[in-house]
Amino acid sequence: MSSIHIDPLEKKWIWAVGTIVVLTWIVQLYYAIADSIHPPSNVEVIDSAKLHMTEEFAEKNLGVKKEEDGSYTVTMVAARYGFYPPMIEVPVDTKVKLRIASFDVLHGLHVPGSNMATMVVPGYVSEVTTAFTKTGDFPMICNEFCGLGHDYMYAKVRVLAKQ
Amino acid sequence: MKSVQKTTLLTALVAALGFSSFAFASDHDKPVATGGPSSNVAWTAEMMRFVAKGDISNGARLNSEAYCASCHGHAGIAPSPNWPSLAGQRAEYTFKMLKDYKEGKRAGTAHNQLMQLAVMPLSDQDMADLAKYHASFPLPTLPVGVTHDATKAKEASKMIVRGDGSRFIAPCQSCHGSKGEGSITDIPALAGMPPEYFIKTMQEYRDGTRKNDVYARMRLIAKDLTDAEIEAMAHYYAGMTAK
Numbered sequence: 210m211s212s213i214h215i216d217p218l219e220k221k222w223i224w225a226v227g228t229i230v231v232l233t234w235i236v237q238l239y240y241a242i243a244d245s246i247h248p249p250s251n252v253e254v255i256d257s258a259k260l261h262m263t264e265e266f267a268e269k270n271l272g273v274k275k276e277e278d279g280s281y282t283v284t285m286v287a288a289r290y291g292f293y294p295p296m297i298e299v300p301v302d303t304k305v306k307l308r309i310a311s312f313d314v315l316h317g318l319h320v321p322g323s324n325m326a327t328m329v330v331p332g333y334v335s336e337v338t339t340a341f342t343k344t345g346d347f348p349m350i351c352n353e354f355c356g357l358g359h360d361y362m363y364a365k366v367r368v369l370a371k372q
Numbered sequence: 373m374k375s376v377q378k379t380t381l382l383t384a385l386v387a388a389l390g391f392s393s394f395a396f397a398s399d400h401d402k403p404v405a406t407g408g409p410s411s412n413v414a415w416t417a418e419m420m421r422f423v424a425k426g427d428i429s430n431g432a433r434l435n436s437e438a439y440c441a442s443c444h445g446h447a448g449i450a451p452s453p454n455w456p457s458l459a460g461q462r463a464e465y466t467f468k469m470l471k472d473y474k475e476g477k478r479a480g481t482a483h484n485q486l487m488q489l490a491v492m493p494l495s496d497q498d499m500a501d502l503a504k505y506h507a508s509f510p511l512p513t514l515p516v517g518v519t520h521d522a523t524k525a526k527e528a529s530k531m532i533v534r535g536d537g538s539r540f541i542a543p544c545q546s547c548h549g550s551k552g553e554g555s556i557t558d559i560p561a562l563a564g565m566p567p568e569y570f571i572k573t574m575q576e577y578r579d580g581t582r583k584n585d586v587y588a589r590m591r592l593i594a595k596d597l598t599d600a601e602i603e604a605m606a607h608y609y610a611g612m613t614a615k
Contacts, residue, residue: 258520259414268587269407286587291544293587312587358542363536
């Protein structure tokens with residue numbers, strides 16, 4: 210069996226890169242198991258074109274609602290170029306379930322400083338549950354390019370101290 | 373339309389002109405929330421196909437027979453700055469407005485009441501035909517005798533092209549197009565719109581008189597704009613099709 214010639218320097222780099230890849234897998238696997246981080250499990254379809262005609266995402270039903278168990282449900286819509294309603298107020302250290310759907314194209318959602326982040330895919334309802342740990346005003350920004358006004362797509366999340 | 377209906381409509385229009393100012397005054401302080409959606413028009417694939425198949429020749433006939441032309445002109449250019457020119461308007465937008473008028477989603481001013489009466493005899497097919505008819509013209513020039521102020525127009529160019537990051541206001545052209553031609557699905561064309569009509573519309577969005585924009589997308593933007601900015605934008609778009 211003939212062997213191909215590999216330069217020793219190249220060989221070292223193959224080992225270096227291979228080690229980094231394997232280490233990354235180990236780190237991902239560790240957090241996936243230890244923190245039970247997994248792909249979003251909520252798969253729920255909706256007709257984005259008729260979003261404003263649905264009960265849940267009707268204009269009058271958007272916003273923050275307090276549930277009987279003390280947690281909060283936030284219903285929002287992402288549409289070019291904004292999140293509606295443009296400001297939400299939720300208490301700190303309380304379970305907040307965000308349900309959001311797109312009225313038009315693919316959007317993303319991220320609240321820096323928290324782990325509130327999800328893609329908003331037209332035709333689906335995205336659901337994320339989290340608790341904000343710091344009080345103050347935080348931006349909610351779009352992180353999937355959605356058109357020419359993408360970088361102006363914004364809402365404000367006001368996290369209030371518990372009463 | 374039958375001639376009986378035409379006579380009824382004409383009478384109704386004349387009556388509306390006479391009584392509209394009274395009716396407007398008495399309705400003005402009522403709460404606006406009806407609880408329903410801002411518009412019943414939903415842009416599903418079937419709806420878009422329906423409008424795209426509108427019959428231009430029937431639209432041309434209706435434009436005269438349904439009295440559209442008396443305010444909006446015979447080739448989609450309004451004869452007065454009080455009314456919008458419809459030439460080159462996106463068919464989806466014109467269709468949505470006609471539906472919104474008929475279903476009471478665009479109401480609240482005397483002009484709106486007039487339109488609500490005017491669209492009463494129109495079927496969905498008539499609306500699609502009229503929308504396609506007006507969309508078949510190029511973007512309008514200003515009505516005869518109406519001018520735009522180029523200096524003011526210049527003041528708006530930053531807002532139109534760049535927006536305002538400090539207030540998170542997206543550039544107007546990100547939705548309404550770099551030529552003011554509008555965009556999918558029902559974002560209206562604004563080029564060549566009489567400045568008076570543009571200013572009136574923005575003020576109506578700002579004070580919530582006009583509320584047929586789904587999810588208040590235009591109302592929220594208009595609320596953040598000053599009078600001077602609105603005026604400058606009006607002249608910018610008015611001048612876009614100037615020769």
